C-alpha cells in the first residue's frame with residue numbers, strides 16, 4: 013500500500029496529492045452486511061485482508077448515516093493502516109470519518125451518485141476517488157475532466173449478480189475487454205467475478221477484481237477465499253501488514 017496517508021491532516025490544510033497505487037486494485041473487497049451474516053463486516057474484512065485483499069470499500073446501502081459511519085469506523089480501525097479503505101457513495105460519511113481521524117482513503121461513486129468532479133472538489137487531491145462506468149460515453153466524459161479527477165474505474169457488471177439487482181447489462185469477458193480498452197485510467201472488473209474469471213480478466217486488461225459475495229459469502233472463510241483469488245491473480249498468498257507490503 014502506498015500514498016494514502018491523508019488522515020493526520022486537518023481538513024483546512026493544503027493537502028498533497030496522494031500517490032494512488034493501481035497495484036492496490038488487485039483484489040478489492042466491497043463489503044455487504046447481509047451476505048456476511050452471521051459474521052460482522054469488520055470480522056469478515058479483517059479475515060479477508062489477512063488473506064491478501066489489497067483494498068476495501070465499505071458499502072452499506074440500507075444503513076443510515078450514523079450507522080454507516082460507525083461501520084466505517086470499525087472497518088478503518090481494524091484494517092485502515094494495512095489497506096486503503098474507501099466509502100461507497102457517501103461523501104459526507106467520508107468527511108466525517110476523516111474529521112474523526114480515521115484511516116479512510118477515499119470514496120467510490122457511480123453514474124447516478126454525486127458527480128465525480130464534485131466528489132474530487134469536496135474530498136481534495138489526497139483522496140482516492142473511484143467511479144463506476146461501462147459505456148464509451150462514460151469513459152469519454154472522464155477524459156474531459158481535469159487529469160487526476162478519477163483515480164480508477166470499476167467496470168461492470170461482468171456477469172449477472174444478485175448482489176446488485178439493479179446492475180447494468182452484463183458485459184461478459186469480451187465486453188469487459190472492449191470497455192477496458194477505451195477506459196483512460198486504471199480499472200477493476202466487478203460483478204459476479206469468480207476465482208476462475210481472474211486469469212481471463214487480467215488478460216483482458218483488468219488491474220484487479222472487485223468482489224463482494226465471492227469473498228464475504230464464501231462458505232464462511234473469507235481469508236481462504238481471498239487466498240484463492242490471489243492464486244488465480246498470480247500473486248499467491250500474502251497479506252498487507254503495513255506500509256509497502258502489498259504486491
Ligand SMILES: Cc1ncc(COP(=O)(O)OP(=O)(O)O)c(N)n1
Nearest residue numbers: 101120121122123144166167202222
Ligand atoms: C469498485 C466498484 N465498482 C463499481 C461499483 C458500483 O457503484 P454504483 O454503480 O454507484 O453502485 P452502488 O455500489 O452504489 O450500488 C462499486 N460500488 N465499486
Ligand SMILES: Cc1ncsc1CCOP(=O)(O)O
Nearest residue numbers: 173175176203204223224225
Ligand atoms: C457493487 C456492484 N456494482 C456492479 S456489480 C456489483 C456487485 C458485485 O457483487 P458480487 O461480487 O457479489 O457479484
Ligand SMILES: [Mg+2]
Nearest residue numbers: 101121122125
Ligand atoms: Mg453508488
